[in-house]
Amino acid sequence: MKHNLNSTQRSWFNINDPRVRSVIYQILIILGVIWAVMTIAGNVVANLEARGIATGFRFLGERAGFGVSQALIEYSSNSTYGRVFFVGLLNTLLVSAMGIVAATFLGLFVGLGRLTPNWLVRKICMVYIEIFRNIPVLLQIFFWYYVVLQTLPRPNQSIALLGDLVFINVRGAYAPRPILESGIGILTTMLILAVVAVIALTIWARRRKRDTGEEFPVLWTSLGILVGTMTVGYIATGQPLVFEIPELRGFSFDGGMRLRPELLALWLALTIYTSTFIAEIIRSGIQSVSHGQTEACRALSLSERQRMKLVVLPQALRVIVPPLTSQYLNLTKNSSLAVAIGYPDLVSVFQGTALNQTGQAIEIVGMTMAVYLLISLLVSAFMNWFNKRVALVER
Amino acid sequence: MPFTPTPARPAPISQMGVIGWLRKNLFSNIPNTLLSLVALYVVWQVLSSVISWAFINADWVGSSRADCTSDGACWVFVSVRLNQFIYGFYPAEARWRPNLAFALLVGFLIWLAVPRIPYKKLGGILALTAFPVAAYFLLYGGAFGLPVVPTSRWGGLLLTIVLAVIGIVLAMPIGIALALGRRSNMPAVRLVCTIFIEFWRGVPLITILFMASVMLPLFFAEGVSIDRLIRALIGITLFQSAYMAEVVRGGLQALGKGQYEAADALGLSYWQKMNLIILPQALKIMIPGIVNTTISLWKDTSLVVIIGLLEVLGQVRQALADPNWLGFPAEGYIFAALTFWVFCFSMSRFSQYLERRLDTGHKN
Numbered sequence: 001m002k003h004n005l006n007s008t009q010r011s012w013f014n015i016n017d018p019r020v021r022s023v024i025y026q027i028l029i030i031l032g033v034i035w036a037v038m039t040i041a042g043n044v045v046a047n048l049e050a051r052g053i054a055t056g057f058r059f060l061g062e063r064a065g066f067g068v069s070q071a072l073i074e075y076s077s078n079s080t081y082g083r084v085f086f087v088g089l090l091n092t093l094l095v096s097a098m099g100i101v102a103a104t105f106l107g108l109f110v111g112l113g114r115l116t117p118n119w120l121v122r123k124i125c126m127v128y129i130e131i132f133r134n135i136p137v138l139l140q141i142f143f144w145y146y147v148v149l150q151t152l153p154r155p156n157q158s159i160a161l162l163g164d165l166v167f168i169n170v171r172g173a174y175a176p177r178p179i180l181e182s183g184i185g186i187l188t189t190m191l192i193l194a195v196v197a198v199i200a201l202t203i204w205a206r207r208r209k210r211d212t213g214e215e216f217p218v219l220w221t222s223l224g225i226l227v228g229t230m231t232v233g234y235i236a237t238g239q240p241l242v243f244e245i246p247e248l249r250g251f252s253f254d255g256g257m258r259l260r261p262e263l264l265a266l267w268l269a270l271t272i273y274t275s276t277f278i279a280e281i282i283r284s285g286i287q288s289v290s291h292g293q294t295e296a297c298r299a300l301s302l303s304e305r306q307r308m309k310l311v312v313l314p315q316a317l318r319v320i321v322p323p324l325t326s327q328y329l330n331l332t333k334n335s336s337l338a339v340a341i342g343y344p345d346l347v348s349v350f351q352g353t354a355l356n357q358t359g360q361a362i363e364i365v366g367m368t369m370a371v372y373l374l375i376s377l378l379v380s381a382f383m384n385w386f387n388k389r390v391a392l393v394e395r
Numbered sequence: 396m397p398f399t400p401t402p403a404r405p406a407p408i409s410q411m412g413v414i415g416w417l418r419k420n421l422f423s424n425i426p427n428t429l430l431s432l433v434a435l436y437v438v439w440q441v442l443s444s445v446i447s448w449a450f451i452n453a454d455w456v457g458s459s460r461a462d463c464t465s466d467g468a469c470w471v472f473v474s475v476r477l478n479q480f481i482y483g484f485y486p487a488e489a490r491w492r493p494n495l496a497f498a499l500l501v502g503f504l505i506w507l508a509v510p511r512i513p514y515k516k517l518g519g520i521l522a523l524t525a526f527p528v529a530a531y532f533l534l535y536g537g538a539f540g541l542p543v544v545p546t547s548r549w550g551g552l553l554l555t556i557v558l559a560v561i562g563i564v565l566a567m568p569i570g571i572a573l574a575l576g577r578r579s580n581m582p583a584v585r586l587v588c589t590i591f592i593e594f595w596r597g598v599p600l601i602t603i604l605f606m607a608s609v610m611l612p613l614f615f616a617e618g619v620s621i622d623r624l625i626r627a628l629i630g631i632t633l634f635q636s637a638y639m640a641e642v643v644r645g646g647l648q649a650l651g652k653g654q655y656e657a658a659d660a661l662g663l664s665y666w667q668k669m670n671l672i673i674l675p676q677a678l679k680i681m682i683p684g685i686v687n688t689t690i691s692l693w694k695d696t697s698l699v700v701i702i703g704l705l706e707v708l709g710q711v712r713q714a715l716a717d718p719n720w721l722g723f724p725a726e727g728y729i730f731a732a733l734t735f736w737v738f739c740f741s742m743s744r745f746s747q748y749l750e751r752r753l754d755t756g757h758k759n
Contacts, residue, residue, distance in 0.1 A: 026581050030583050043616050050617060118420065120430075120435060131736070133739075136695070136697040136698075139708055139735065142728055150724070333598070336602065337601060351602060361613065362613070365610055369598045369606075376596070
């Protein structure tokens with residue numbers, strides 16, 4: 001703000017000067033925040049002392065003493081609370097990742113379904129969206145868990161899918177489990193090399209196109225490279241990857257990979273709920289590209305595929321990606337509802353069981369919140385970077 | 396000889412009326428036809444099984460599970476428990492009180508929402524001053540000879556409405572203040588508001604509710620005990636106001652810079668600028684966003700079941716645990732889902748109507 005130096009001499013403290021007032025306001029606000037934090041902290045310390053609750057993070061090294069039904073890393077009831085934290089965190093990340101992938105695909109299908117010329121498909125997609133968007137996700141989790149998954153048959157009458165490879169019953173879904181044997185290292189290296197080759201090919205093709213305008217069939221060549229290397233490598237290294245197929249023994253299944261009903265219900269509910277929002281985001285994103293763009297493409301005699309790939313999608317993505325990421329974040333946060341059906345996620349095992357046992361509410365709730373905050377901030381940082389990259393250059 | 400035009404030929408039958416519509420929309424080419432047939436089959440399968448389960452083979456009247464003899468839905472379970480689902484454990488003889496409060500709420504909403512009814516300002520003022528007082532004494536009692544009904548007896552739909560309405564009404568002014576703070580020129584204010592907003596937005600509501608029920612008692616001096624409902628409300632309001640702030644910020648940003656500059660050029664003070672120029676325009680842009688956050692808050696109230704407050708979903712779950720009525724989870728959950736769905740769907744339709752009505756046609 002420019003200040004008129006020729007005006008009458010002012011004292012540095014003039015209540016009518018907006019800058020002075022703004023400094024005073026800010027000091028008052030900071031003092032108020034400090035006062036509130038101090039009061040709360042004082043009360044907390046006094047209350048904790050009165051109740052005899054320990055403070056500090058020592059409990060993380062103590063023995064937890066309870067079992068967790070699903071752990072991605074080694075865990076037993078002798079493990080520490082710190083271990084419980086990581087078990088819960090990994091379970092949260094697992095169900096979030098599964099949900100994000102599935103919801104994206106489902107949402108893409110439904111969103112495109114709302115744009116097809118087929119009236120019936122459009123209406124079905126609309127009804128699907130309107131039904132599942134307006135029901136709380138917690139209720140949907142309960143519904144899948146207590147209503148749908150409970151009606152599945154017993155293990156000895158399991159529904160077999162894909163020619164006796166996948167089994168679904170009331171105890172969950174069983175799928176073949178990959179078992180790594182020696183030689184997997186070489187195969188992994190080959191896979192990495194193939195991926196590097198594909199990336200190099202993409203860059204080369206893009207450059208060539210920029211210079212000469214000639215198209216190169218990148219997709220098919222890449223697929224060929226990947227499948228070819230993997231097949232050759234798999235046979236050459238002596239088939240280091242085998243699958244253990246689940247088998248019915250008595251009243252339950254043995255071997256294979258098991259998805260517990262809690263995970264299934266949570267996954268289904270999160271996927272379906274979030275897919276409705278993603279579908280609407282994708283629909284409105286594609287519709288936001290003005291019709292003039294389509295007409296311009298036709299005037300340039302681009303094919304329908306080129307129109308989608310080169311003109312519509314790049315512009316639609318700019319509209320789609322920001323709300324899409326916030327839906328991913330919502331899904332991750334909603335995965336905390338796992339506690340309602342006992343899926344051992346971070347909130348359920350750490351903020352639930354561990355909190356009940358230790359009573360250290362401040363530390364545990366703080367750590368849990370910090371995890372979600374960290375995820376949010378990381379994703380927002382990525383989002384800002386992406387937004388800058390694709391943002392419209394204003395002329 | 397006068398010119399007589401040849402009469403127009405009738406439009407080809409394959410492009411007009413029902414047949415034309417079907418050809419255009421369902422059977423335009425082979426893939427489309429296949430898609431239509433598959434979709435038709437799926438719709439038929441789903442609808443026929445749902446209708447026969449929920450309507451044709453369902454039991455509607457009765458008083459105990461013995462009346463559920465057919466293999467369809469047992470709606471007796473819902474009708475027997477209906478009062479519990481709506482009022483929770485609110486004393487039966489006092490149910491007229493929530494009914495009256497609800498009728499007042501609906502009356503005020505109609506007053507404010509239907510464009511043809513005049514005196515909007517008066518309605519708004521009454522809805523924000525007289526109505527909360529009346530609703531408090533009606534629901535809680537303690538004056539005018541109304542006996543006190545402790546909040547632990549509130550439940551069902553009543554509790555859902557209380558949580559959502561109070562949450563949204565309190566979150567609104569806090570959200571506006573936070574949004575103004577986040578766009579303020581004062582760095583300290585901006586920082587405090589940004590941290591506040593991002594904190595509550597980054598954390599799942601369930602951890603906030605946990606915090607409200609477990610940690611909040613630790614925050615106050617010893618001896619201060621807070622009602623469980625109030626604790627949940629504090630959590631919900633903080634959470635909601637952060638989301639509301641972002642909606643308001645979106646509205647403020649959508650407004651052209653010229654409006655701010657024009658207000659400054661007229662020499663208006665900050666609050667004059669906000670009250671007379673910016674907020675009236677921004678609020679109009681924000682209405683769809685506000686309704687959307689209201690809808691998500693409505694759905695989020697179901698989470699209080701996890702900290703032991705029994706709103707609709709909680710009451711349904713409690714009724715499902717009744718040993719006399721084991722085995723009707725589908726009926727219970729579908730009833731709860733319908734309750735939520737009706738409210739959320741009508742709100743979203745209302746928001747679309749508002750968007751159309753408020754569209755002044757000069758976007759950008």
